[in-house]
Amino acid sequence: MNPDSNVVVRPARGLAGRLLLPGDKSISHRYAMLAAVAHDQTHLENYCPGMDCASTLHCLRALGVEWKRQDDVVDIHGRGKLLEAPKAPLDCGNSGSTIRMLSGIVAAQDFSSELVGDESLSRRPMARVITPLARMGARISASSGERPPLRITGGHLKGIAYDMPVATAQVKSAVLFAGLLAEGETVVREPLRTRDHGELALRAFGAEVSRRGNEVRIAGGQKLHGIEAQVPGDISSAAFFLCAAGLFQDSRLTIPNLLMNPTRSRLLDILSAMGLRISVVELEEKHGELVGTAQVEGGKLTGATITGADSAALIDELPVFAAIAPYTEQGIEIRDARELRVKESDRIAAVAGNLRAMGAQLEEREDGLRVPGSQKLHGAEIDSLGDHRIAMAFAIAALRAEGETLIRGAESATISFPRFFDTLESLAQR
Numbered sequence: 001m002n003p004d005s006n007v008v009v010r011p012a013r014g015l016a017g018r019l020l021l022p023g024d025k026s027i028s029h030r031y032a033m034l035a036a037v038a039h040d041q042t043h044l045e046n047y048c049p050g051m052d053c054a055s056t057l058h059c060l061r062a063l064g065v066e067w068k069r070q071d072d073v074v075d076i077h078g079r080g081k082l083l084e085a086p087k088a089p090l091d092c093g094n095s096g097s098t099i100r101m102l103s104g105i106v107a108a109q110d111f112s113s114e115l116v117g118d119e120s121l122s123r124r125p126m127a128r129v130i131t132p133l134a135r136m137g138a139r140i141s142a143s144s145g146e147r148p149p150l151r152i153t154g155g156h157l158k159g160i161a162y163d164m165p166v167a168t169a170q171v172k173s174a175v176l177f178a179g180l181l182a183e184g185e186t187v188v189r190e191p192l193r194t195r196d197h198g199e200l201a202l203r204a205f206g207a208e209v210s211r212r213g214n215e216v217r218i219a220g221g222q223k224l225h226g227i228e229a230q231v232p233g234d235i236s237s238a239a240f241f242l243c244a245a246g247l248f249q250d251s252r253l254t255i256p257n258l259l260m261n262p263t264r265s266r267l268l269d270i271l272s273a274m275g276l277r278i279s280v281v282e283l284e285e286k287h288g289e290l291v292g293t294a295q296v297e298g299g300k301l302t303g304a305t306i307t308g309a310d311s312a313a314l315i316d317e318l319p320v321f322a323a324i325a326p327y328t329e330q331g332i333e334i335r336d337a338r339e340l341r342v343k344e345s346d347r348i349a350a351v352a353g354n355l356r357a358m359g360a361q362l363e364e365r366e367d368g369l370r371v372p373g374s375q376k377l378h379g380a381e382i383d384s385l386g387d388h389r390i391a392m393a394f395a396i397a398a399l400r401a402e403g404e405t406l407i408r409g410a411e412s413a414t415i416s417f418p419r420f421f422d423t424l425e426s427l428a429q430r
């Protein structure tokens with residue numbers, strides 16, 4: 001990735017057209033990983049074109065998994081439980097999902113592997129995944145206690161009952177994937193409901209997984225079979241355009257193949273409550289995931305306070321919510337979102353710094369931000385810090401600013417949404 005890649009975003013009058021979304025990043029990672037340990041072939045369409053999901057595929061190849069890819073269509077030959085010892089470190093790139101969830105799979109293999117990442121990933125906390133996997137029987141060491149590289153010596157794992165101290169779906173999936181390959185039953189309890197793609201994907205591949213309240217159970221030793229699936233469009237990528245639509249009265253967007261999983265769609269409720277008009281038609285279920293077509297009409301956004309379970313549910317969407325907050329009537333307050341500080345960048349500091357560069361007033365707090373509404377912003381130089389969601393969030397803020405905005409490190413959008421800037425240009429009305 002080129003940190004010096006810059007894009008200029010000009011103000012717009014509205015947004016109109018059909019938004020074609022990349023495949024969901026969270027689902028793509030999980031389908032690829034489960035396909036690898038399934039007993040036959042998997043065919044995936046609309047696989048997320050972002051670099052994070054490419055990192056997952058490259059790691060799987062290094063573990064002896066054969067796959068073929070043409071654009072967003074990926075065919076994966078499952079190897080069953082046993083993978084091959086990698087000859088070099090597994091490069092997870094920028095992807096927290098890859099390193100954490102793949103840890104759950106390599107922890108059950110009878111060999112040692114090393115998982116490495118780029119500069120940003122090498123700063124991110126891994127104790128959350130090391131602790132449960134070590135309890136299951138893997139030997140894991142990390143630099144300075146919990147940062148990548150992770151050295152994992154896997155082998156025979158035993159199921160555990162685990163109370164997750166942090167609400168994180170990556171860790172829940174890692175433990176469930178390890179549990180699938182372990183002996184006995186694994187139980188994971190989450191403090192707040194997080195995205196359930198891991199559970200749904202396991203079921204789609206033929207495993208039995210049960211849930212009661214916030215507790216999920218899986219029995220070890222179940223065999224997976226391959227699937228044919230179309231990955232739903234990423235609602236976290238749609239978030240940028242939904243928020244942008246809310247900035248202009250006469251925006252009109254149609255969003256086909258939108259992921260509507262209730263653990264991910266809180267964003268739609270909150271934007272509707274703020275005044276965006278959204279209707280969803282043609283709802284259907286694909287491999288347990290709800291998908292629909294959204295029709296969106298712009299409106300004035302009032303404001304919102306996002307706390308508790310909502311902050312966890314909206315964790316990937318909070319940067320763009322905060323970036324459009326000055327244009328809302330009453331502003332936006334975000335609390336209980338300390339996790340934002342340990343994402344691809346410290347997203348609270350990144351949002352605060354860049355909003356101030358555009359002339360906004362705000363209050364930065366340890367666990368969130370308070371951004372007053374009805375402010376006028378001006379174009380500025382934005383530092384994305386190499387973080388895809390920061391680059392995209394400020395491209396949206398730029399649409400209502402006075403003058404042009406330069407997004408530094410714009411190429412980071414390729415992590416989850418490589419066609420983001422082209423898509424924005426094609427939908428923006430000027």
Ligand code: S3P
Nearest residue numbers: 026097167168169170171315316
């Ligand atoms: C993800 C979970 C979230 C999210 C990330 C993807 C997943 O991370 O921020 O982009 O696919 O499970 P945490 O598990 O760290 O909350």
